Amino acid sequence: MKRNLxxxxxxxxxxxxxxxxxxxxxxxxxxxxxxxxxxxGDIIDIWQxxxxxxxxxxxxxxxxxxxxxxxxxxxxxxxxxHDEMFRKFTDFELGKxxxxxxxxxxxxxxxxxxxxxxxxxxxxxHSKWIAKLGGKGYDLLIVINNLVNxxxxxxxxxxxxxxxxxxxxxxxAVKYIGDFELTASELAIDNAYDYVICGHIHQxxxxxxxxxxxxxxxxxxxxxxxxxxxxxxxxxKWNIFYYEEHKDLLKDEIEEEFAEMDHADLLKxxxxxx
Numbered sequence: 001m002k003r004n005l006x007x008x009x010x011x012x013x014x015x016x017x018x019x020x021x022x023x024x025x026x027x028x029x030x031x032x033x034x035x036x037x038x039x040x041g042d043i044i045d046i047w048q049x050x051x052x053x054x055x056x057x058x059x060x061x062x063x064x065x066x067x068x069x070x071x072x073x074x075x076x077x078x079x080x081x082h083d084e085m086f087r088k089f090t091d092f093e094l095g096k097x098x099x100x101x102x103x104x105x106x107x108x109x110x111x112x113x114x115x116x117x118x119x120x121x122x123x124x125x126h127s128k129w130i131a132k133l134g135g136k137g138y139d140l141l142i143v144i145n146n147l148v149n150x151x152x153x154x155x156x157x158x159x160x161x162x163x164x165x166x167x168x169x170x171x172x173a174v175k176y177i178g179d180f181e182l183t184a185s186e187l188a189i190d191n192a193y194d195y196v197i198c199g200h201i202h203q204x205x206x207x208x209x210x211x212x213x214x215x216x217x218x219x220x221x222x223x224x225x226x227x228x229x230x231x232x233x234x235x236x237k238w239n240i241f242y243y244e245e246h247k248d249l250l251k252d253e254i255e256e257e258f259a260e261m262d263h264a265d266l267l268k269x270x271x272x273x274x
Contacts, residue, residue, distance in 0.1 A: 002030075002031060002032055002033040003031060003032050003033065004032075004033050004034075004035075004234075005032055005033070005034045005035070005232050005233070005234045006034070006035050006036065006107075006233050006234045006235075007034060007035065007036045007037075007038065007105075007107065007231075007232070007233040007234075008032060008034040008036070008037050008038070008230055008231070008232055008233075009038045009040055009114065009197055009219075009221045009230065009231040009232075009233075010025070010037075010038075010039060010040065010043075010221055010224065010230045010231075011039070011040035011041050011042060011043075011080070011116065011198075011199025011200070011221045011222070011223065012041065012042045012080070012199050012200065012202055012221075012222070012223035012224065012225065013025060013039075013042065013043045013044075013061070013223070013224045014042055014043075014044075014045040014082065014223075014224070014225055015043060015044045015045060015054070015058045015061060015062070016044055016045045016046075016053065016054050016058060017045045017225075018053070019225040019226075020045075020058065020224060020225060021224050021225060021228055021243075022055070022057040022058045022060070022061050022224075023057045024224070024228055024243050024247070025061055025224045025228075025243075026057065026060055026061055026064060027243075027247070027250050028228075028230065028241070028243055028250065029061070029064045029065070029068075030064065031250050031251070033073075034068075034073055035072070035073065035074065036073065036074045036075075036076070036105075037065070037068055037073050037074070037075045037076070038075075038076045038078065038103060038114055038197075039065065039075070039076065039077045039078060040078045040080070040114060040115070040116055040197065040198070040199040040221055041078050041079060041080020041081070041082075041083065041115075041116030041117070041118070041199050041200065042080035042081065042082040042083055042116065042199065042200070043077065043080075043083060044062075044082075044083050044086075045082045045083070046082060046083050046084070046085045046086075066097070068096075069094070069095055069096045069097035070095060070096070071096075073096060074096050074098075075096055075097045075098070076098050076100060076103050076114075077097065077098070077099045077100070078100055078101065078102065078103055078114060078115060078116055079099065079100075079101055079116065080116035080117075080118055080199065080200065081116070081118035081121070081200070086099055087101060101115070102114065102115040103115070107195065107233060108236050110194035110195060111192060111193045111194050111195070112193065112194065112195040112196075112197065113188055113191070113193040113195065113196045113197070114196075114197040114198075115197075115198065116198065116199050116200050117180065117184065117198035117199055117200035117201065118200050120179075120180050120183050120184065120200075121180075121200070177201055177203055180198075180200075180201055181205065181207070181209070181218050181220075182209065184196050184198050184218060185209035185211075185216055185218045186209075186211060186213075188216040188218070189209070189211060189213050189214045189215070189216050190213065192214075193216055194216055194217065195216065195217050195219060195238075196216055196217075196218055196219070197219045197220070197221070197231065198218075198219075198220050198221075199220065199221050199222075199223070201220065202222060202223040202225065202226065202227065203220055203222065203227075204220055204221065204222030204223075204227050204229040204231075204240050204242075205218065205219065205220040205222075205240075206218075206219050206220075206231075206238055206240060217238070219231055219238060222240070227242070228242065228243035228244060229241060229242050229243070
């Protein structure tokens, strides 16, 4: 039984990289029926794209997203820094699929501002080659981490996250995340938004931020590399969905085929940007 949801936000899937948990994401997408699906940046990782590595599970995620857009779901693809190549297609529309750099919605009379968040990242804006190098290092770290966790799982021990450990123990990383959340929230308050929703930093979050000018709710959808998380809005409430907490309840739904395009055609479209 699919769950009907008003709005779902996912970000930082990084299709085309070894760290992407496409199979898990597909199970999640097959379990929901959202009125609106927002893809908040870094869905396809053009930076680290390799034509030799784009497995069928990654293509199935794209086909599933397209199948949403051919039915009753409004799908918004907001561009991020890893898929910035798509910014040349800003305002492109195909049925219910729309490409944009930001999105403003009204949810139960509350103003909502959604964007990826890389505009706050000076390293991306001014030193892209450094950011790309860091991205490749991160991808390698995830590959090694997956191997370690495979052994830990076989030994019946708890999984371990290298990058979370690094982020939590490096003061600059902790400060950056805090500054990012505060900057987004203060801008939202200045512009009278009730909700501001970002991705980019791979840190799922829902928290209220208040300053002398007002209050807003900051939200972050996390990622589908480590946290495997999404934001869900339904019946006036926000929730962070964590795949690991619900995976045993997710049934393997029969995949809905998107007949208009086969895997080979889809791969041609994706690889032309690499």
